[in-house]
Amino acid sequence: MKQNLMQRSLNSQECRTNRSASESSPLPLREMDGTVATINRWLSRTIGRALAVFIVVACLSDCSGETDNDSGAASPGGGSEKLTICLLPKIKGIAYFTSCAEGAQAAADELGNVELIYDGPTDGDPKKQAEMIEQWTVDGVDVICVAPNAPDVVANAMREAQDLGVIVLTWDADGVENARSFFVNQATAQSIGQGMVDAMVKDLGGPDVEGDVVIVSADATSANQNAWIDVMKPALEKTKLNLVTIKYPGENASAALADAQDVIKKYPNLKGIFGISSVSFPGAAEAVEQMGKSGEILVTGLSTPNEMKRFVENGTVKSVILWNTIDLGYLTILAAESLAKGELKPGDTTFQAGRLGEKPIEGDNILLGDILVFTAENIDEYDF
Amino acid sequence: MNALADIAIKLLRQREVGLVLLILLVTAIVSLVDPGFLDDRNLKDILVRSAPTVIVACGVMLVVVTAEIDISVGSLMALLAALMGLMISHNEWQLSMWIGIPTVLLCGTLIGLLTGALVTLGNVPSIIVTLGLLTAIRGATTLLMGGENIDGLPDELQTLSKVGPAGMPLGVWTAVAVLIVTQIIITHTPLGRRLFALGSSDYSARMTGLSATRLKLFAFAYTGFLTALATVVDVPRLPKIESGIGSGFELLVVTCVVVGGVSIAGGRGRLGGVVLSVILLTMVRPVLTFLDVGEAGEKWTKAIQGLFILIAVITDTVVSRSRRGGARNTSSRGTQVAVPRDATGGPAA
Numbered sequence: 001m002k003q004n005l006m007q008r009s010l011n012s013q014e015c016r017t018n019r020s021a022s023e024s025s026p027l028p029l030r031e032m033d034g035t036v037a038t039i040n041r042w043l044s045r046t047i048g049r050a051l052a053v054f055i056v057v058a059c060l061s062d063c064s065g066e067t068d069n070d071s072g073a074a075s076p077g078g079g080s081e082k083l084t085i086c087l088l089p090k091i092k093g094i095a096y097f098t099s100c101a102e103g104a105q106a107a108a109d110e111l112g113n114v115e116l117i118y119d120g121p122t123d124g125d126p127k128k129q130a131e132m133i134e135q136w137t138v139d140g141v142d143v144i145c146v147a148p149n150a151p152d153v154v155a156n157a158m159r160e161a162q163d164l165g166v167i168v169l170t171w172d173a174d175g176v177e178n179a180r181s182f183f184v185n186q187a188t189a190q191s192i193g194q195g196m197v198d199a200m201v202k203d204l205g206g207p208d209v210e211g212d213v214v215i216v217s218a219d220a221t222s223a224n225q226n227a228w229i230d231v232m233k234p235a236l237e238k239t240k241l242n243l244v245t246i247k248y249p250g251e252n253a254s255a256a257l258a259d260a261q262d263v264i265k266k267y268p269n270l271k272g273i274f275g276i277s278s279v280s281f282p283g284a285a286e287a288v289e290q291m292g293k294s295g296e297i298l299v300t301g302l303s304t305p306n307e308m309k310r311f312v313e314n315g316t317v318k319s320v321i322l323w324n325t326i327d328l329g330y331l332t333i334l335a336a337e338s339l340a341k342g343e344l345k346p347g348d349t350t351f352q353a354g355r356l357g358e359k360p361i362e363g364d365n366i367l368l369g370d371i372l373v374f375t376a377e378n379i380d381e382y383d384f
Numbered sequence: 385m386n387a388l389a390d391i392a393i394k395l396l397r398q399r400e401v402g403l404v405l406l407i408l409l410v411t412a413i414v415s416l417v418d419p420g421f422l423d424d425r426n427l428k429d430i431l432v433r434s435a436p437t438v439i440v441a442c443g444v445m446l447v448v449v450t451a452e453i454d455i456s457v458g459s460l461m462a463l464l465a466a467l468m469g470l471m472i473s474h475n476e477w478q479l480s481m482w483i484g485i486p487t488v489l490l491c492g493t494l495i496g497l498l499t500g501a502l503v504t505l506g507n508v509p510s511i512i513v514t515l516g517l518l519t520a521i522r523g524a525t526t527l528l529m530g531g532e533n534i535d536g537l538p539d540e541l542q543t544l545s546k547v548g549p550a551g552m553p554l555g556v557w558t559a560v561a562v563l564i565v566t567q568i569i570i571t572h573t574p575l576g577r578r579l580f581a582l583g584s585s586d587y588s589a590r591m592t593g594l595s596a597t598r599l600k601l602f603a604f605a606y607t608g609f610l611t612a613l614a615t616v617v618d619v620p621r622l623p624k625i626e627s628g629i630g631s632g633f634e635l636l637v638v639t640c641v642v643v644g645g646v647s648i649a650g651g652r653g654r655l656g657g658v659v660l661s662v663i664l665l666t667m668v669r670p671v672l673t674f675l676d677v678g679e680a681g682e683k684w685t686k687a688i689q690g691l692f693i694l695i696a697v698i699t700d701t702v703v704s705r706s707r708r709g710g711a712r713n714t715s716s717r718g719t720q721v722a723v724p725r726d727a728t729g730g731p732a733a
Contacts, residue, residue: 094532123530220683246679253622253629255669258433262673265426266418279628286623290546307533307624 084115084141085336087329088129090149090173092120095384096304096325097147100172103329110354111337117141126150133157137166143336146180147172155179167339171332181339181346184332185365186323189224192302193231195371199319200272200300201239208240211271214263215246216256216284218277225276232274241271249280256283264291275301285311305374305382312379320374325384327356331368399645402699403660410667414674421674428551432621434666435555436461436614440633441640441658442566443496443607448641450596450603451583451650452503452510457611457637459521460495461630464488464615466525469534469625472541481538489612495521496608500601518634526627535624545620555617562610567655579603583650639689640665665689 089097101118108116121128126149148154158168158179171184217225236243249255275281281301288297294316311317338344353359395401414421447454470476472484503510544554570576582589644661646653
């Protein structure tokens with residue numbers, strides 16, 4: 001195993017020197033005409049890939065011969081070998097993913113044997129994501145965790161990485177089925193739907209409060225929203241709140257605002273509105289505020305804290321629900337490490353996730369399921 | 385008896401009469417179910433929501449009258465909203481409103497002019513040009529906004545967009561002003577008559593020395609300008625500017641123009657019909673809420689809107705067919721028809 005790692009890192013060093021040579025001398029490169037530069041780039045990439053293939057094949061044949069040695073060497077020295085785990089966000093530099101990276105770094109620090117590389121395109125270009133995956137594959141990292149911006153665009157790079165022995169998993173957003181081993185799924189419909197109903201009941205003053213509530217969704221065909229509604233309906237039946245209607249304004253801010261205004265006029269006993277899309281949540285809050293009902297009619301839903309800060313501050317919204325982004329990064333790195341060490345295998349039904357405790361695995365989805373509730377007390381601590 | 389029936393048929397053929405009857409009928413039914421529908425607040429809301437559609441429909445109507453079409457206004461609205469947000473929001477570049485708003489109006493007009501240039505000078509069918517722009521402009525908006533939403537527009541603008549003079553927000557007053565100006569253009573200027581003449585018969589218009597290029601450029605630029613105007617007065621009413629603003633707006637506007645009796649083939653149509661159809665279509669959402677159609681019914685909102693389009697297009701076809709089959713002189717019912725369509729031998733609908 002050590003030998004393999006050395007060979008792989010040797011290979012990656014070769015590639016690095018290769019690349020840095022061309023990078024550190026930009027002038028001659030610029031002087032070259034485009035064709036030569038392209039050929040040069042193509043050559044270095046192809047040679048890099050060919051080397052990587054060659055060495056991985058060599059590793060594999062080595063491994064089969066030295067299985068005994070391998071297991072013997074790996075288990076006692078498990079802590080000393082550094083695993084390189086790459087965390088690829090959809091967009092680098094936005095607060096949402098930065099907070100995920102925070103949790104990831106915490107996991108890496110906790111584990112001690114993980115070198116975390118957090119990098120991604122700043123403009124969310126999936127082609128750049130694919131290029132980064134290719135680069136990391138050539139560099140010989142151990143695990144790549146991808147939050148694909150466009151699953152189809154990055155699928156080839158992910159498969160190629162897998163073929164070359166890199167463990168690939170997805171997080172935050174799933175990729176194409178056969179291009180990854182596991183998906184770290186942040187949001188279970190159960191936890192989100194139940195979380196919103198619980199928050200509404202609590203904000204209205206407890207389980208004995210009676211009154212009407214409305215759900216303002218996205219489209220009647222929106223899969224996520226429908227899954228949450230399927231959880232919310234039975235959950236609401238257990239409370240004294242009465243779900244009077246569900247509106248479908250689509251992803252249209254004007255329609256969401258209009259629908260919320262209309263339900264407020266139509267149902268005088270309305271106590272709460274669930275705005276369950278990124279458009280209908282602020283739309284419903286705006287309607288309540290414009291009609292001077294802040295505090296009388298509460299709005300809750302799923303959003304990032306910055307989007308709703310204004311409405312939390314003026315009392316229209318008491319709770320904003322989101323999955324725990326920090327825990328999402330943390331869980332992803334733990335799962336990545338566990339996969340690399342072979343402790344987590346396909347077919348497992350639970351995963352021991354450090355400080356998060358035991359997490360269920362459904363099929364190949366590792367479920368986070370924890371929600372985070374932003375309120376007036378804690379919303380300023382989060383900046384995304 | 386026959387005379388009475390004739391009058392009734394003639395009246396019903398007036399698109400405005402039909403629309404008024406439909407609006408009254410719908411209002412009566414909903415008010416029986418829930419008298420709250422007739423509440424001042426609700427009627428005001430319907431007017432406020434109609435305003436941006438009326439403003440933009442005035443421009444698109446003139447485009448359709450010249451036998452072209454513009455289906456890019458929804459995306460254009462999003463782009464201009466993003467631009468406005470970036471310029472004048474106190475979280476962004478913090479420019480003065482008095483610089484930002486004129487710039488938005490100018491950009492809208494220029495993009496409209498560009499659309500017109502592609503159609504006339506580039507000789508590309510307007511449906512293709514604006515379909516392309518619909519996607520391209522939406523893409524540009526997403527890039528411009530970089531995945532983040534914009535809020536923090538100046539308070540004065542936000543307040544004005546919600547409550548203005550006499551309790552009516554800026555949007556409604558702007559819509560009234562635009563209606564008056566557009567009506568004057570149509571009935572009292574040579575420009576308006578030329579637009580209709582061009583739409584009625586491109587060939588005859590050219591023969592009489594009208595410049596199709598210039599007229600169409602005007603119609604598209606006017607639409608661009610009005611889209612910018614609608615953006616400025618209506619978008620601050622929304623909680624934030626997001627890249628999805630105005631999605632589906634282009635179809636709503638075109639629907640209103642067609643349901644309002646403006647012939648897709650050009651040369652025929654009146655502003656009154658367009659305004660009434662905007663109000664009718666804006667009523668669909670609140671009507672469904674007040675009728676309490678229930679969860680299953682809610683899913684029919686889009687289908688009902690689609691049904692209106694079908695009815696409008698079918699009646700348009702039937703009416704023009706019956707006119708063709710009947711006496712030629714009935715074509716005078718469209719007051720703006722300068723040259724009867726049939727004169728060109730082209731299809732009427």
